[in-house]
Amino acid sequence: MGNEDTGLHLGGLNVVDNSIRTRFTRLLPDLAGSEHDLRYFKDKLVKVLLGLIMLVIITPFFLVLFQVAGTGLVQLFGTGPGQGLDFLFTFPGVGLEGGIRNAFVGTVELVVLASSVGVPLSVFGAVFISEYTRPGLIKELIEFASDVLAGIPSIVFGAFGFAFLVDFLHMGMGLVAGALTLAFMMIPTVLRTTQEALRSVPMSLREASLALGATKWSTTWNVTMRAAFPGMITGVLLAVGRIMGETAPLIFTAGNSLSVPTELVGSGSWVASMPYTIWAYISDPRNYLQEKAQGVALTLMIMVLAIDVIANLISRKVTRRLV
Amino acid sequence: MREETSRDLGRVCRRALLRVKSALSSLRNGDTPTRVDILGKWGLFIPAVASILIIVLILSFLWVESGPIFLDPNGGPGIITNPTWDPTHDIYGIATFIVGSLLCTGIAIGLAVPLGIGGAVFLSEFCPGPIRQTIRMIVEMMAAIPSIVYGLWAYLVLVPFISSTLAPALQTNPLTAWIPFFQGETNGLSLIAGGVILAIMLLPTVVTISNDALEAVPKSLREASLALGATGSETASRIVLSAALPGIGAAVVLSLGRAVGETMAVLMVTGNALQIPYTLFDPTYVMTSIITNQLGFAFVFPLWRSALFAVALILLLLSVCFTLTAKVLIKWGMKTRGYI
Numbered sequence: 001m002g003n004e005d006t007g008l009h010l011g012g013l014n015v016v017d018n019s020i021r022t023r024f025t026r027l028l029p030d031l032a033g034s035e036h037d038l039r040y041f042k043d044k045l046v047k048v049l050l051g052l053i054m055l056v057i058i059t060p061f062f063l064v065l066f067q068v069a070g071t072g073l074v075q076l077f078g079t080g081p082g083q084g085l086d087f088l089f090t091f092p093g094v095g096l097e098g099g100i101r102n103a104f105v106g107t108v109e110l111v112v113l114a115s116s117v118g119v120p121l122s123v124f125g126a127v128f129i130s131e132y133t134r135p136g137l138i139k140e141l142i143e144f145a146s147d148v149l150a151g152i153p154s155i156v157f158g159a160f161g162f163a164f165l166v167d168f169l170h171m172g173m174g175l176v177a178g179a180l181t182l183a184f185m186m187i188p189t190v191l192r193t194t195q196e197a198l199r200s201v202p203m204s205l206r207e208a209s210l211a212l213g214a215t216k217w218s219t220t221w222n223v224t225m226r227a228a229f230p231g232m233i234t235g236v237l238l239a240v241g242r243i244m245g246e247t248a249p250l251i252f253t254a255g256n257s258l259s260v261p262t263e264l265v266g267s268g269s270w271v272a273s274m275p276y277t278i279w280a281y282i283s284d285p286r287n288y289l290q291e292k293a294q295g296v297a298l299t300l301m302i303m304v305l306a307i308d309v310i311a312n313l314i315s316r317k318v319t320r321r322l323v
Numbered sequence: 324m325r326e327e328t329s330r331d332l333g334r335v336c337r338r339a340l341l342r343v344k345s346a347l348s349s350l351r352n353g354d355t356p357t358r359v360d361i362l363g364k365w366g367l368f369i370p371a372v373a374s375i376l377i378i379v380l381i382l383s384f385l386w387v388e389s390g391p392i393f394l395d396p397n398g399g400p401g402i403i404t405n406p407t408w409d410p411t412h413d414i415y416g417i418a419t420f421i422v423g424s425l426l427c428t429g430i431a432i433g434l435a436v437p438l439g440i441g442g443a444v445f446l447s448e449f450c451p452g453p454i455r456q457t458i459r460m461i462v463e464m465m466a467a468i469p470s471i472v473y474g475l476w477a478y479l480v481l482v483p484f485i486s487s488t489l490a491p492a493l494q495t496n497p498l499t500a501w502i503p504f505f506q507g508e509t510n511g512l513s514l515i516a517g518g519v520i521l522a523i524m525l526l527p528t529v530v531t532i533s534n535d536a537l538e539a540v541p542k543s544l545r546e547a548s549l550a551l552g553a554t555g556s557e558t559a560s561r562i563v564l565s566a567a568l569p570g571i572g573a574a575v576v577l578s579l580g581r582a583v584g585e586t587m588a589v590l591m592v593t594g595n596a597l598q599i600p601y602t603l604f605d606p607t608y609v610m611t612s613i614i615t616n617q618l619g620f621a622f623v624f625p626l627w628r629s630a631l632f633a634v635a636l637i638l639l640l641l642s643v644c645f646t647l648t649a650k651v652l653i654k655w656g657m658k659t660r661g662y663i
Contacts, residue, residue, distance in 0.1 A: 039554055046556035050445035054458060057442045057530060060523045061465045064476045121370045128371035132364055145374040151646040152639060153584025155611045159635040160381045163388050187374050245469020248586040252618055275471045282475055297472045308467040
């Protein structure tokens with residue numbers, strides 16, 4: 001009897017409790033109920049919050065793109081003086097009202113010269129440490145040096161280029177000094193990506209080549225490096241994209257110029273570059289120069305992003321440097 | 324006679340060309356075991372030590388160039404704590420720039436690290452497949468945008484926004500108006516502008532490296548946690564994050580290095596005033612900016628120039644420290660977890 005009483009009693013309570021609970025549940029489906037539901041609500045909340053954070057992270061990309069493209073497209077496709085095709089293919093001229101041919105050509109020359117010095121150095125360096133040495137002190141040292149090199153601020157490279165190349169070696173500012181400074185900056189990226197690419201070449205390829213009687217060098221050149229080629233190209237493109245947008249190393253090593261360089265040393269070799277031109281134009285109070293600066297920025301961004309996308313396409317899985 | 328000579332000359336030339344060509348092709352193919360193989364070995368050694376050589380050159384040149392200021396009676400190591408920078412009286416204290424750099428970096432890291440780690444967790448744990456590729460591509464593109472373009476955007480958009488919207492909003496709102504950090508007149512060129520643009524530039528670094536570290540965590544750990552009844556977010560925060568801690572630490576340290584060394588964007592928006600900032604809206608001067616602004620005309624004055632190279636030396640030593648710390652963190656991760 002007592003049991004029944006209790007049961008009835010509890011049942012009565014439960015009826016009330018349940019009706020409150022169902023009403024509450026209908027109002028706030030996730031909050032109501034046991035701790036279990038609360039945990040799942042928290043889980044959802046965290047997911048939504050992290051999604052919002054991701055949104056916040058990528059917003060600046062679009063803000064920058066829209067700001068630069070908004071004014072820059074007028075420069076690239078307009079019909080005024082120094083706009084449209086003239087923007088890339090005429091010199092600045094009087095009052096800098098013309099195009100930016102000096103900067104465009106200068107950047108291309110600097111990058112080409114820097115790559116022709118930096119790429120062989122870093123590719124062959126990577127071949128040496130991954131094919132020709134056993135793991136040991138030399139390998140560790142070179143890897144450490146290239147990691148340190150990757151972390152050095154760009155302005156320190158600029159100051160070093162100024163002290164060593166321009167001043168100590170009496171090169172003077174200009175194309176060669178600027179390109180060499182950029183070449184130093186390329187080394188870590190290309191070296192590390194090439195090393196990764198060489199590491200991912202299966203050992204059996206090398207063994208097959210050696211078993212056929214090929215020498216070590218022949219194997220490396222004809223088999224291993226050929227197999228690692230896509231990875232190497234990715235590294236080179238990433239490095240090119242990086243040095244293309246560097247300003248600080250060029251300020252004291254490359255100088256600036258309103259025309260293209262005509263000689264390799266001396267004042268005729270001073271060369272303009274697109275990042276430097278952006279800085280020079282944006283510091284200028286004249287309004288149309290600020291608009292031109294955004295045009296240059298848009299061109300530079302298109303070039304850099306195109307290189308980045310090509311690098312991504314070549315190797316879907318970009319081997320990223322993790323020290 | 325002349326014809327004979329020219330024919331001879333042609334033959335000699337052709338023979339020389341052939342010899343060069345065969346030598347080149349034998350170098351490329353390297354099928355003569357002794358000579359070319361050894362040549363390859365030592366020929367490759369030179370490019371390999373190039374990076375070591377460059378590091379040594381950079382260190383020694385900055386050391387030699389900054390020698391005068393450290394040996395001068397007016398200078399010495401005391402310049403690091405001296406806040407007065409006055410080239411006309413040969414006083415070169417660099418404390419202002421060090422404090423400016425530290426504050427800017429502090430703001431940037433404080434904003435970028437929580438956001439970046441949150442984004443990386445979302446990307447590796449909760450993001451649906453097709454969106455993940457797009458977001459990763461956008462983040463990689465953000466990393467590729469040159470710093471001068473970020474600087475341009477900050478100068479044209481962020482600085483006016485701070486002076487016209489953010490500062491008045493914070494200074495008139497009774498909730499925040501009393502806070503001392505928000506005081507002061509501003510034209511937008513300020514500490515906070517530098518910190519925010521730096522944070523935006525650091526985000527892709529933090530996200531990509533942390534994301535790599537999170538994705539290296541074995542799936543079995545996640546599955547075990549989920550099987551015990553933990554929710555997705557509990558697994559992410561308690562299991563995956565702590566398993567990837569060394570990699571995330573490396574991401575933070577590497578982004579610290581980038582923040583301290585960033586030049587152009589910060590130079591354009593911090594206002595470059597020779598003072599230690601007391602509020603978020605005060606202009607400031609960072610270490611990279613002083614080199615960029617003054618090396619161009621200081622190089623004829625030995626002491627002035629040497630003080631600037633001393634700043635560069637400090638930057639270099641800082642970056643070496645950060646790289647070393649990141650290496651130690653990664654080694655720790657390999658040791659305790661076996662993956663990274």
